[in-house]
Amino acid sequence: MIIVYAGLLLGVLGLVFGGVLTFAAKKFHVEVDERVNQIKECLGGANCGACGYAGCDAFAQAVVDGKAPIDGCAPAGAKGIEKIGKIMGMEANVGERLVARVICQGTHGIAKDRYVYDGYKSCAVAAGLAGGPKDCRFACLGLGDCQDKCKFDAITMENGIAHIDPDKCTACGACVKACPRSVISLMPESQNVIVRCRNSDVARAARAVCMDACIGCGRCKKECKYDAIVVENGYARIISEKCTRCGECAAVCPCKCITIE
Amino acid sequence: MIKKTFKRGVHPHIPGGGKKATRDLPIEDYVSDSVVIHMAMNIGAPATPCVKKGDPVKIGQVIGTPNGFMSVPVHASVSGEVTAVEDIPYLGTGNVKAVFIKNDFLNTWEDHRPLGDVEQVDPSLIIPAIRDAGITGMGGASFPTHVKLTFPEGSSCDTILVNGAECETHLTADHRLMIEESRRIVNGLRAVMRAVNVPKAIIGIEDNKPEAISAMQEAVSDREGISVQPLKTKYPQGGEKQLIQALTGRQVPAGKLPIDCHVVVLNVGTCAAIADAVTEGKPLVSRLTTVTGCVNTPKNLRVPIGTRVEDMIGACDGFSEEPGKIFFGGAMTGIAIPNISTPTAKSTNGIVALNEKDARSLDETACIRCGRCVAACPIGLNPYKIKVAADASDFETAEKLHVMDCMLCGSCAYVCPARRWLTPSFRFAKDKITAERKAKAAKAAAEKGGANQ
Structure with a gap:
């Protein structure tokens, strides 16, 4: 008999609490703009914080409130931003998709090592010990500060430098902020001709620390028919808007520091 | 006598604290044929080099002029010719300017004027003399000493503490200095006491240095107001705040300086340098450095500032085995140096070379919450x-x-x-x-x- 009473008691309790909860849910219902949920579904969903808000929820709310721009979420991509634009009834001004790229080719054996570093695994710490384990003061240190910050698993460390998978990259910019040497920059995805060095030292000093350093010789600039290359601060830079991705510059670069992805 | 100490701390398990090899060796002089003197000798703004390639220099000549109050001048430590003024990578971030000098072994000094006996000299002249002599804290932090002795508005000092604890493993430079040159330390301390008008000073020494304690006790016996206090051997007894707690019982509040507890702490090496600056008018151009670890003959060397590590290792008959890491300072707080051509600075109290087995880094595992x-x-x-x-x-x-x-x-x-x-x-x-x-x-x-x- 006891088991029946127990069952009945629990059943009655369940009904009472269920009734209370239903009442509370109806009585204290909070109106949520359905657009918030719709926008949330278009976002990257990693709570990466690149937008400057506490997470995806907060960003979606801010968009609905008109505080955040509709293209504020980089991981959402062009399609996501278009969708958000539709939800908000605004014209989405979608530019080309950006990806983060590592501006350094100083792998082990190419860039000269200053010393063997086996301390705390952080580029920021290594950079503070005798100017870093590589002789080049512009080099990627390859200890993975960017990897730690990447929420999309797009960064791997290969042979002493970072490597970014362009398919996984959402251009959130977390790695750009994390890098103590500023070797990562965001570029348009179609920009596949890249100068992979930013050593602003004079040619002799740059070449002394890395086999693949840009020495600012200007061969690429002479070769370029579209006036898309400038050589300043001792290294070459490609102007994305003018570049036709012909790749002529990469062919003549004596230091092999212009690459085609 | 009661041995004072602070709460908590550790006892490093190195036999004799790693000091056995050099603790009984007298100080030796060593001068190399070239030095590299960098300009970031102190915390704060680095000095600006004021010599150029080809200039002849004398010992004690100013080669770097200070930038601002938190900076001290840098002096040539050998006589000879400047061979280069270049950027070199040093221990911290980025490059520092350095002056390369080739030694001519003539040992010619720049004119220097002694202020006189520490008990007679005009007290107002002492702190400017300390600044002009380029003296920074020689325990390791390189804090400019004249800044430490210039008290901020509204603060006062009642005791000067002298740090002879040398709790760091392997190092014996301060130990030997206290035994062999205790008079110099006391002279420097008296100069500071007169300069800041403080009648009381305590010298704290760990009890693993009984010879140093008795030497210092003898040296202070005829001076008023100075006492020697043995301390328990424990790491980090020579930490500034730990020393203050052990010697005076006062605790320095978080984010405050010792002067907020009315004390000033000076290293014994700093006191000796101050004595030279006052009684002889000589700037800080050399210092005592312990070279130990895997070298054939460990030594306590007095070297001109800017001597390269490789030269000092050479003076100790080279490495006894392949070194894994070389530190400036002891094994607990030392900073690994990137290569053996790194020059020493005013704060380099020891060079410790560890073999590969001792220097290996172990992988970390998860915290087990043992406390x-x-x-x-x-x-x-x-x-x-x-x-x-x-x-x-x-x-x-x-x-x-x-x-x-x-x-x-x-x-x-x-x-x-x-x-x-x-x-x-x-x-x-x-x-x-x-x-x-x-x-x-x-x-x-x-x-x-x-x-x-």
Whole structure:
């Protein structure tokens, strides 16, 4: 008999609490703009914080409130931003998709090592010990500060430098902020001709620390028919808007520091 | 006699603290045929080189002029010719300017004028003399001594403490200095006492140096107001705040300086340098450095500042086995140097070469919450909690847990059975928080400037 009473008691309790909860849910219902949920579904969903808000929820709310721009979420991509634009009834001004790229080719054996570093695994710490384990003061240190910050698993460390998978990259910019040497920059995805060095030292000093350093010789600039290359601060830079991705510059670069992805 | 000490701390398990090899060896002089003197000898702004390639220099000639109050001049430590003025990578971030001098072994001194006997000299002349002699704290932190002795408005000092603890492993430079040149230390201390008008001074020495204690006791016996206090042998007894707690019972509050507890702490080496500056008018151009570890003949060397490590290792008959790491300073707080052509600085109290077996880094494992780090921390922090926050780059939490009061003594990492890399994390967090604070201050200053316009 006891088991029946127990069952009945629990059943009655369940009904009472269920009734209370239903009442509370109806009585204290909070109106949520359905657009918030719709926008949330278009976002990257990693709570990466690149937008400057506490997470995806907060960003979606801010968009609905008109505080955040509709293209504020980089991981959402062009399609996501278009969708958000539709939800908000605004014209989405979608530019080309950006990806983060590592501006350094100083792998082990190419860039000269200053010393063997086996301390705390952080580029920021290594950079503070005798100017870093590589002789080049512009080099990627390859200890993975960017990897730690990447929420999309797009960064791997290969042979002493970072490597970014362009398919996984959402251009959130977390790695750009994390890098103590500023070797990562965001570029348009179609920009596949890249100068992979930013050593602003004079040619002799740059070449002394890395086999693949840009020495600012200007061969690429002479070769370029579209006036898309400038050589300043001792290294070459490609102007994305003018570049036709012909790749002529990469062919003549004596230091092999212009690459085609 | 009662031996005083502080709470917590550790006892490094190195036989004799690693000091056996050099503790009984007298000081030897060594001069190399060239020196490299860099300009970032002190905390604060580096000096500006004022010589150029080809200039002849004499010992004690100013080769770097100070920039501002927190900076001291840099002097040539050998006579000869300047062979280059170049940027060199040094221990910290980025490059520093350095003057390369080739020694002509003529030992010609720049004119120097002694101020006279420490008991007779005009007290107001002493602090300017200390600044002009380029004296910085010689215990390791390189804080300009004249800044330490110029008290901020409204603060007062009643005791001067002299740090002869030398708790760091392997080092015996201060030990030998106290035995062989105790008079110089006391003279320097008297000069400081007269300059800041403080009648009382205590010299704290760990009880593993009985010869040093008796030598110093003898040297102070005819001087009024100076006493010698033996301390228990424990690491980090020579930490500034630990020494203050042991000798006076006062605790320096978080984020405050010793002067807020009415004390000033000076290293014995600093006192000796001050004595030279006052009684002989000579600037700080040489210092005592212990060279030990895997070298054939460990030595206590007196070398001109800027001597390269390779030359000093050569003076000790080379390495006895392949070195794994070479430190400036002892095994607990020492900083690994990038290569053996690194020059010494005013704060280099020891060069310790560890063989590959001793220098190996062990992989860290997960925290087992045993709490030994908490029991070891001389400041009373929660190292295991700070480590979690610092590793997650949660610097706000780390700051709330008082990471800024950590002095990076390494006691927690030393006792950790899980081999957690605690100290490097704290250094990282401290650097980040300091940089953040600086950026904030700069921003505030810029905003203020904008409002004024």
